Amino acid sequence: MIQIIEINETGFSAPSELYNQRAVGIDFGTTNSLIAISTQQKPRIIKDFQDEELVASIIKFNNSNFIIGDKNFPLHSIYSIKSLVGKNRDDVLNNPTLFDRFKNFIDLNSTSLRLNLDGITLTVPELASKIFIYLKQQAEKDLNVKVEKAVITVPAHFNDAARGDVMLAAKLAGFEVLRLISEPTAAAYAYGLNKKKQGVFLVYDLGGGTFDVSILNMQEGILQVVATGGNNMLGGDDIDHLLAQYLECSVAQAKQAKERLSYQDALKEISLTRSKLEEIIQPLINDTINITKDTIEQANKSEIDGIILVGGSTRIPLITTALGEAFGNIKIFSDIDPDKAVVWGAALQAENLTASNINFLLIDAVPLSLGLELYGGIAEKIILRNSPMPISVTKEFTTYADNQTAMQFHIVQGEREMVKDCRSLARFELNNLPLMKAGGVRIEITFSIDADGILSVSALEKSNHLSHNIEIKPSYGLDEQEVNKILENAYKNAAYDHNNRLLQETIINTKSLIYNVEAAIKEMPPQLLAEDEKAEIHLAIMELQEYMNTNKRELIEEGSKKFEALTEKLIAQRLNYTIEQLLKGKHVDKIS
């Protein structure tokens, strides 16, 4: 997470306590999201209320409720919200692919990026936070404690704005983010710790919306990120859309066809063969291979001991074939489920950062270069990407005009040469410079990134040995007022979300009570239950069902209690009957 903080502070985000807290790992994915907890280096994925490990990242709004993971209403649900993270309105309007996928939801009246979902209008972080809330609830239910600390994974080369959006979404859901780590790094972490692998490994991570490649050096107790590369706009979704175009069918149907062709050679009913699919997606796979080659060149490591496959899309057999062709005899690993390796790693790192008895060090690298704008709109890189963190780099700048009294600094992020092609992070100005000839005033600028990935920038005017304190606010792509408003709403909604959860639990409990009673009646011999008693219970069940439809928790609970009292006799009778059956024909002395 590159976040700019106040300059005059030392560059630390002070954690309140370092140890003795349980923390979860979260993989917020384009297609699926997962939450896991690690205990003594054994990660475990926490299942949701439907008993699923993979929660589909689908958001639906119904009767003032947010429903996550329901695949049944594709036209009224937001899919792949992650592909909008870090984007502004113009980014989406200028990107035909993105615009096409979200055109039914984008609020065109708003100047910032907002989506309409069945009558409500929300920003991307707000929508994403609904997924985080859902995951948090499932973890709290499973662990029976409050879950507030998390390590969250992001694509390796997500920029500052995208990381900011993810942080905000997690914050809105009530999480304190211990750290954002990159997805391929998390996967490697899982392999390093869990499979005890050592050497230089390449992680090829093709997910639903993003492609990442990372090269890591794994040694005993240590994992060093050597180089990363990738493309934020390339993933399984693109394959689905290409195939949907070819088949002239819906994206969901195309996705299903693609998935089935990973395990069979042809789909006769739609006359599509695997080789035709491969022909369609070949250019896309070639792109990933070229990015992989570039990253290996960057890493300057001649020997790669293995390739680790991560992300659901790597189930496509063509990927293994293409990697084999490009990198010959390098062994390919997929022994951890490609959908689960990332969340395992996140959970392991969460435990590592909060438990004192575990020491597995991750030395992360800077994902994107950071620099300053020079005269003429050129971006001068101060910290190069793939530099190990923490890092601090100082460079000297001078005035370009005589008696220049002020100097402007513009901090940018990205690999391109020109400022206009990079992402702007912040600007600041130094005033009251001493009057001198051009080049006479020398200013030292220091960029520092700490182990949490937080950037701070400081300036020192050398001729007078005066340091200048500059305050730069975080750049979240949203202004501060807007962030506050969203937070306010979130707190309001948090109470609502909590009540809603209690309601759902009450309904589930009531339903199971009814089910048990109905089952008991069925098993009972008719002579034990009078017709009028039966009718009374039947009526009570109908009444309870009506209460459940009102969504009023107190009413349902009250009804439940009455129903329990009414059926108590029945349950007792049934118990007696069962005992009688057991006792039949047996001597009393054999019973005890």
Add this chain to the structure above:
Amino acid sequence: MIFFLYNIKMSNYFELLKIEKSYNIDLKILNHQYFAMQAKFHPDQARTNEEKKHNLSISIELNKAYSVLKDDLQRAEYLLSLNNINFNDDSVKQIASKIQLSSIWNELELIEDTNELSALKQLYNNKLLEQKNEISLLNLAFQNHNLCDVVNIITRLKYLKTLIGNLQLKIKFCK
């Protein structure tokens, strides 16, 4: 360049990483030492905020030291700087003789004019070989304490680095 951070002695990068001060270092030992020191001093290994703060400055120095020492060219320049010889672009231009400069200029032009992939690749491989050769010469020059040769070889290596970088870009472009 002398730092005193608690009990850490680091008057230079070699001492900081506890390896022999020499040009000809064993990269395996460098790696091992770097990992061992980070395992001790990385901020994530700290147990208190105080310790975390203390570790941060050491960890930053370890990263700097490792980046410089693992690179053949940067390590050479660093050793020279410990002998108070500092490189900057101007001095390099002065050292490079006119003949050298014109031959380098020709090579840059040749790359510019070559568009055939196989020819570029051959040129690239030649330059890599040349680079390897210069580095072994550099090793020898350091062994013989011949600082004059060291300066000349570093100058040549810097230009080779530019040439190789240009070739890589060109090859990518031609593909």
